[in-house]
Amino acid sequence: MNTSSIPGGNQAGGSRINWQALWKYRHFYLFVSPFFILFAIFGLYPLLFSLFLSFTKWDGITAIHWAGLYNFRLMLHDELLWRSLWNTLVIGVLYIPPMLILAFLFAQILNSQWLKLKSLYRAAFFLPAVTPMVVIAVVFSLIFSSERGVLNYVLLMLNHVLPFFHFKPIHWLDSEQWSKVSVAILVVWRWTGYNMVLMLAGLQAIPIDYYEAAQLDGANAWQSMRHVTWPLLQPVFRFCLLLSLLGTLYMFDEVFVLTNGGPGTSSTNFGLYLFNLSFTDFKFGYASCVAYSVAIVVFGLSLGINRLNRRNSEGA
Amino acid sequence: MNKAQKPNVMALRLATYIMLTLLAVVFVFPFYWLFTASFKTQAQIFVTPPHWIPSHLMWSNYTDLFQQTNILRAFFNSVVTSAGSVLLSLFLCSLGGFAFAKYPLAPGNNRMFAFVLGTMLIPGAVTLIPTFEILVHIHWINTYWALIVPGAVGAFGIFWMRQYMGANLPDDLLAAARIDGCSEFGIYWRIAVPIAQPALAALGIMNLIGSWNNLMWAFIVLRTPSMYTLPLVIYLMQGEMSTPWGMLMAGGVFTVLPLVIAFLLFQKQFVAGITAGAVKQ
Structure with a gap:
């Protein structure tokens, strides 16, 4: 790397490959080459190899057997796969609305000028997003403990304040009805701050003039939120939604540590299912087939959502 | 900013502060629980009613x-x-x-x-x-x-x-x-x-x-x-x-x-x- 300057001005015209230009910009190719080399090894090759594996039976050790479309047929009758996708959906429905609403509220409040101690509040809500999931899940399994957990204790205490509800201790982690709720609570706790920060960035991008104009027109706080903030925050909101949907599908640590998909398979989401298929059962062929199929469906769906997103934001 | 703020605005802000602080406490609680539990014995961790504040700092978990x-x-x-x-x-x-x-x-x-x-x-x-x-x-x-x-x-x-x-x-x-x-x-x-x-x-x-x-x-x-x-x-x-x-x-x-x-x-x-x-x- 001892070339001191790039000679300028002697561009040789021509429509064929311009070797002179390639040589002139050799540093460009050199500098971007690590990405392409690593991508070829750890991206492109795996992508093609796993496509190939989708049509095979393989445990990772013995010989690879061609299986044709067997794996795809197997998927249709794989109850656990459909169960895990269903669980993914339920967990998503349980946590995404409260999380996004809470994140929006926090962002809205933290964005107001009169609030003091902003960075303190922001830190409190945001801290969960930077902490190792495994530790947090372990703490939550303590908190959720049905016999001696803090959460059930607080719930029973509430009976003194709100006697009409008759709260009973809830089997958070060891009952099929509640295991998904527990995962959802953990996820809300973990990801609300993250979404809050994204929405805060979105709010701060809204020009203050808009609010002043709304105020001049006699809009009250609610009206300016409804007619200024809400429409302008739509893209951020949809983006958070998309991230959360994908996150739920491929979520792993949360479920793996807190419930390990149980009791039974009641909280097994797709991410955990795929992991178990790959690294517990070592069904590499079938797992590749499932991963590929779901990824393609998801890709199609997000393309659809994105298009909707763009059409709507153009209309606004 | 309007100097003479209406009392209901002040009340609203106070309510917001209280709610926000309460939620912040809920969000920080797992960290607090992690930290204090690390100074408790196995029995103290699972005691009911819970020990909100550990009676003394026990370092044996760390050793x-x-x-x-x-x-x-x-x-x-x-x-x-x-x-x-x-x-x-x-x-x-x-x-x-x-x-x-x-x-x-x-x-x-x-x-x-x-x-x-x-x-x-x-x-x-x-x-x-x-x-x-x-x-x-x-x-x-x-x-x-x-x-x-x-x-x-x-x-x-x-x-x-x-x-x-x-x-x-x-x-x-x-x-x-x-x-x-x-x-x-x-x-x-x-x-x-x-x-x-x-x-x-x-x-x-x-x-x-x-x-x-x-x-x-x-x-x-x-x-x-x-x-x-x-x-x-x-x-x-x-x-x-x-x-x-x-x-x-x-x-x-x-x-x-x-x-x-x-x-x-x-x-x-x-x-x-x-x-x-x-x-x-």
Whole structure:
């Protein structure tokens, strides 16, 4: 790397490959080459190899057997796969609305000028997003403990304040009805701050003039939120939604540590299912087939959502 | 601002403060519970009614942690793999981002960059098994390399650095350096890198959170206890039959603390880093 300057001005015209230009910009190719080399090894090759594996039976050790479309047929009758996708959906429905609403509220409040101690509040809500999931899940399994957990204790205490509800201790982690709720609570706790920060960035991008104009027109706080903030925050909101949907599908640590998909398979989401298929059962062929199929469906769906997103934001 | 505020505005604000503080307490509580449980005995952890404030600080969980587990080794492994991935990824992403931003006339620049962006659509779940197989074949299973190299250059990192350098690195400055006889790599290293420090900090923090917290990949590629990282040690401390809860909590504090301290010191950069991570659409 001892070339001191790039000679300028002697561009040789021509429509064929311009070797002179390639040589002139050799540093460009050199500098971007690590990405392409690593991508070829750890991206492109795996992508093609796993496509190939989708049509095979393989445990990772013995010989690879061609299986044709067997794996795809197997998927249709794989109850656990459909169960895990269903669980993914339920967990998503349980946590995404409260999380996004809470994140929006926090962002809205933290964005107001009169609030003091902003960075303190922001830190409190945001801290969960930077902490190792495994530790947090372990703490939550303590908190959720049905016999001696803090959460059930607080719930029973509430009976003194709100006697009409008759709260009973809830089997958070060891009952099929509640295991998904527990995962959802953990996820809300973990990801609300993250979404809050994204929405805060979105709010701060809204020009203050808009609010002043709304105020001049006699809009009250609610009206300016409804007619200024809400429409302008739509893209951020949809983006958070998309991230959360994908996150739920491929979520792993949360479920793996807190419930390990149980009791039974009641909280097994797709991410955990795929992991178990790959690294517990070592069904590499079938797992590749499932991963590929779901990824393609998801890709199609997000393309659809994105298009909707763009059409709507153009209309606004 | 209106000086004579109506009393109901004040009441509303007070209510907001109370609600916000209450929720903040709820959000911080698990950290508090982790921290205090690390100073309790097994019996105290599960006592009803709960001991909200530990009666005295009992350090035996920590001494047990250091004597009975290889936690310092795990800490070292976590530091090496995290530092390795952060530094390697910062170097390669900024180099690539610099090239994409500052050689716009290089043939293929735009198309190659579009390709880089396109790779972001590939979900990790699809490439997991083949990547694992590659590591088996090149004998990288149970090595630091397995945690550092496969994810070293992310498309997002290149995108992020390209945007920043494109906006903040004046072409005149680069031209002047060339005239002074600075090599192309020298321009990157001595001019672009120092200017891009805020972007590097954000990207580095994002990578740090990812690699420090990584459980699944560590679980897959690490085999012997001497190579385990902190999250893996914490995960495996949970026993089938009995779990040493106090020690586990102490280990948790040990794992969480570095990031919490870093976060409190560099809150701004953390937020920037996290927000940056989400710009990838």
